Amino acid sequence: MGAFSVVTAPEETCPHCGSRIRRGVQFKYGALWANRYAVGDPVEWGVGDAGEPARLVQVMGDPEPCPVCGDEPEWVYDIVVRDGVIVSVERGTSDPYVGSDDYVVVLEQ
Template identity: 40%
Template structure:
């Protein structure tokens, strides 16, 4: 992956169930090594990926290698009005393209 942004949160590894703070890398917003946490607002500027005008977006992310088992994998980040409000398995976002994003037409959250 070229330039990306990072999201840090306590995440359960989908492979071994170890719970730890982990990094999720993603490409959305101003892609320039910005670091985010839950509740952060996405930064926009040059080298931007995505659409800042969408009210709800699901972004494809990549969980960095688990220290316990070495596993990694895709994780979905959920945004509302450019604020990261949650994350979960990509199975919660059918049709989410790998290394991309998807406008979310509704649902709760």
């Protein structure tokens, strides 16, 4: 995936081992300098930027392996950024990103 940032997803149950976990989700939007985020954090800009700031965007995120068993899920996450702040991280599908080179869908300029 190259340079990316990571946001921590809300607690979930690993479908492989059944453990309650908080998984990291890698994404490319904003400054790509190994930034670590949580829901509610503003996205940083200025170093190796990906995408353009917009009022409302949805970004595809790739899940990191389960920190307990190492299972790698086959789904993606939708990361929603409103007014520069990460507002949600939820399991999603790759459908909205088909045809997009940077895995960012601008919903509102």
